[in-house]
Amino acid sequence: MTQRGSGESDLVFVGAGIMSATLAVMLKELDPTLDVEVLELLGTGAAESSNPWNNAGTGHAALCELNYTPEAKDGTVNIAKAIDINMMFETSKQFWTYLVEQGHFDSPRSFINPIPHLSFVRGDKDIAFLRKRFEALTTSPLFEGMEYTEDRAKLEEWMPLMMKDRPANEKIAATRTESGTDVNFGALTVNLLHHLTQQPGTRIVYNQKVTDLHREPDKRWRLTIENTQTGETRTLRARFVFLGAGGGALPLLQKSDIPESHGYGGFPVSGQWLRCDNPEIVSQHQAKVYGKASVGSPPMSVPHLDTRVVDGKKSLLFGPFAGFTTKFLKQGSFLDLPKSIKGNNIGPMLAVARDNMPLTKYLIGQVIQSFDQRLDELRGFYPGARKEDWRLEIAGQRVQIIKKDPKTGGTLQFGTEIVSAADGSIAALLGASPGASTSVSIMLTLIQRCFPEQYQSEAWQAHLRKMFPALGGSLDKDTELLHRVRSHNNEVLQLK
Ligand SMILES: Cc1cc2nc3c(=O)[nH]c(=O)nc-3n(C[C@H](O)[C@H](O)[C@H](O)COP(=O)(O)OP(=O)(O)OC[C@H]3O[C@@H](n4cnc5c(N)ncnc54)[C@H](O)[C@@H]3O)c2cc1C
Numbered sequence: 001m002t003q004r005g006s007g008e009s010d011l012v013f014v015g016a017g018i019m020s021a022t023l024a025v026m027l028k029e030l031d032p033t034l035d036v037e038v039l040e041l042l043g044t045g046a047a048e049s050s051n052p053w054n055n056a057g058t059g060h061a062a063l064c065e066l067n068y069t070p071e072a073k074d075g076t077v078n079i080a081k082a083i084d085i086n087m088m089f090e091t092s093k094q095f096w097t098y099l100v101e102q103g104h105f106d107s108p109r110s111f112i113n114p115i116p117h118l119s120f121v122r123g124d125k126d127i128a129f130l131r132k133r134f135e136a137l138t139t140s141p142l143f144e145g146m147e148y149t150e151d152r153a154k155l156e157e158w159m160p161l162m163m164k165d166r167p168a169n170e171k172i173a174a175t176r177t178e179s180g181t182d183v184n185f186g187a188l189t190v191n192l193l194h195h196l197t198q199q200p201g202t203r204i205v206y207n208q209k210v211t212d213l214h215r216e217p218d219k220r221w222r223l224t225i226e227n228t229q230t231g232e233t234r235t236l237r238a239r240f241v242f243l244g245a246g247g248g249a250l251p252l253l254q255k256s257d258i259p260e261s262h263g264y265g266g267f268p269v270s271g272q273w274l275r276c277d278n279p280e281i282v283s284q285h286q287a288k289v290y291g292k293a294s295v296g297s298p299p300m301s302v303p304h305l306d307t308r309v310v311d312g313k314k315s316l317l318f319g320p321f322a323g324f325t326t327k328f329l330k331q332g333s334f335l336d337l338p339k340s341i342k343g344n345n346i347g348p349m350l351a352v353a354r355d356n357m358p359l360t361k362y363l364i365g366q367v368i369q370s371f372d373q374r375l376d377e378l379r380g381f382y383p384g385a386r387k388e389d390w391r392l393e394i395a396g397q398r399v400q401i402i403k404k405d406p407k408t409g410g411t412l413q414f415g416t417e418i419v420s421a422a423d424g425s426i427a428a429l430l431g432a433s434p435g436a437s438t439s440v441s442i443m444l445t446l447i448q449r450c451f452p453e454q455y456q457s458e459a460w461q462a463h464l465r466k467m468f469p470a471l472g473g474s475l476d477k478d479t480e481l482l483h484r485v486r487s488h489n490n491e492v493l494q495l496k
Contacts, residue, residue: 009037009203012223012238014210014252016045018185018436019429020244021192023443025099028199029467030447030460035201037236038193039208039225041248046189048329049246050436052310053275054396056288056317059181060437061089062137063146064117064290067302069133077129077136085434086142087475088441090482091468093489095440096188098467100492104195108493111188113309117180118158118289120172120381126292127173134175141479146177161284162305165383180288181495182309185436213241213256213426221256221426240450243428247328247399250340253428258421264430265345265402267352267412268328268337269363271320271395274378278389282307282314291381294362301366305381318378320395322366328399345402348410352402356412398432416442424450444468 011027013020016038024036042048049055062068062082069082100108121130127150137143149155150173156163158176166172196202211233212224221241226233243249243256250266276282290304306317326337341349353360371392378385405411413431416438420427427450429442448455455461465471475482490496 007235008035008220008237010035010238011037011240011242012221012236013038013242013244014223015048015243015245015248016040016042016189016193016204016206017048017050017244017246018046018189018192018439019246019443020242021045021189021196022095022439023242023244023446024196024202025192026095026440026443026447026467027451028196028202030454030463032199033201036196036203037238038196038202038204039210039223039236040204040206041209041228041245042331043206045193045204045206046186048331049396049398049432050185050189051396052184052186052308053273053393054330055185055436056273056304056306056320057182057184057308057310058117058288058304058306058437059089059092059112059183060434061086061117061180063143063177063180064119064175064288064304065302066119066121066130066133066290066292069137071129071132075132077132079133079136079140082137083140083142083476085438088434088438090142090470090475090486090489091444092437092440093493094468094470094485097489097492099191099195105191108495111184111191112493112495113182114178114495115180115182115307115309116158116176116178116287118174118176118287120159120162120174120289120291122170122172122380124171127171129292130173130175140476141482142476143177145179146175148175149173159285159287159289161281161384162289162382164284174289176287179490179495182288182307183437184310187311188436210245210252213252215256219423219425239425241426242446243426245428246432247332247336247397249428249430250328250399251336253419253430254340254342256421256426256428258426260419260421261428262344263348263404264419265349265352265410266328266337266340266399266430267402268325269398269400270323270325270327270330271398272323272374273317273319273321273393273395274374274390275393276316276318276389276391277313279314281389282316285316285382289381301362303377303381305378317393318381318390319374321369321374321377322363324363324367325397327397330394330397332397348402348404351405351408351410352412355408355410359412399430401431418442418446418449420446420449424452 062085134148328336401413416431
């Protein structure tokens with residue numbers, strides 16, 4: 001363990017969002033003697049993508065998101081990704097359950113609330129797809145409890161606001177799973193950061209911009225940090241660095257110049273929501289209802305009408321409407337994208353520009369939409385929507401991953417990816433989907449990759465089994481284990 005305030009730390013985390021907070025808490029649980037420093041550019045934690053109004057707060061478990069179950073050309077529905085995401089969310093719930101049981105969080109209701117998850121489609125083609133998706137998913141015990149209906153009376157019960165003023169002859173169908181969730185990832189991050197500050201050997205420092213990082217001859221990393229309030233700079237040396245800087249991770253990864261970083265680029269997609277706080281309307285919708293994405297749109301632009309629970313108050317969000325900006329962070333600079341173009345990634349970036357014209361067209365269409373056009377989209381979900389009840393809000397930035405592809409030269413990827421040095425001394429998290437919901441599994445993978453010996457040690461394995469009772473098991477195959485773990489998590493997280 002290194003000495004506090006010595007300009008050295010065992011572990012340094014850049015960014016105080018959900019990813020750094022999750023990883024820092026996990027590592028500190030596994031080895032409380034580690035000295036930890038979290039460096040955050042802004043004045044508080046969870047102020048970028050992890051802020052509750054910058055993301056949709058969906059506890060992604062593939063219960064309602066149609067893009068996780070693609071339809072193949074032969075008409076079959078592939079549920080492999082949905083199974084993975086569902087199990088990853090169960091992993092997150094195990095970790096949060098552990099922390100609640102240890103008394104580290106006040107109340108689970110401060111960050112997670114039960115909200116049914118629905119998929120909603122219109123027209124024969126999409127109804128046929130939804131039915132097949134339902135039949136495929138309900139072969140797995142993970143999706144137990146999912147219901148399907150085309151019956152209008154049932155639909156009125158499930159989503160009264162969306163059924164009001166809807167043409168009687170419109171063909172519609174929906175699935176519903178009652179055990180869905182709304183997660184305030186901002187409150188969760190704040191809980192995690194607070195828990196960290198209670199432990200010895202931990203510092204969280206705000207208004208700290210990491211501007212550069214270098215490898216020293218002894219293999220440690222030296223970070224240059226600017227205090228954004230005073231303009232002063234300092235350096236900090238660390239054995240391990242996590243670049244959990246959200247959209248700011250790519251430029252820092254490029255500065256590290258590890259060979260594994262070469263070829264990566266970023267494609268920023270901004271977002272907007274329509275938000276309604278009118279209690280009379282909000283009280284008529286108790287669900288997250290996901291529809292089908294329009295042709296050419298990126299997967300994360302699937303439209304949805306959501307109940308949100310933030311600071312104990314309910315609101316409705318509809319969107320997201322995508323947009324284009326060259327900023328990598330909501331509070332970033334327009335130079336972020338141009339500055340990220342390097343000799344080692346220009347090939348992949350040009351290939352992606354060449355091969356993604358439908359996406360570009362889609363984004364341009366989204367950017368030039370008027371408020372009334374956005375309301376018209378909302379009316380596809382909620383026909384009676386009135387202009388005066390809704391306002392436009394800016395969502396967070398997502399920087400999608402661009403990487404080398406041997407066939408096409410470059411590819412655009414919509415998931416998340418850990419990029420780490422071969423010796424595990426530095427790792428960055430790129431991308432943003434499914435994002436915060438799967439932060440715990442992503443960080444478990446990172447620990448396996450960057451701390452392989454400690455991960456295998458008896459001490460860490462014993463502690464990991466306490467945090468993750470299903471570790472090593474297979475929740476999709478072992479129904480007894482699934483029921484036991486899920487029912488315990490739901491009890492502790494008050495999701496029943
Ligand atoms: C529109 C939208 C909707 C989404 N919906 C969902 C959803 O429904 N469910 C879900 O699970 N996920 C969702 N996500 C994804 C989720 O929000 C992100 O995956 C998650 O918040 C990323 O967390 P993070 O810690 O990596 O980044 P962030 O929360 O962005 O944190 C990064 C931090 O790093 C700081 N930083 C940046 N550069 C530096 C630097 N140089 N020095 C110091 N600090 C720096 C930033 O200020 C920031 O505080 C959504 C995202 C968006 C944008």
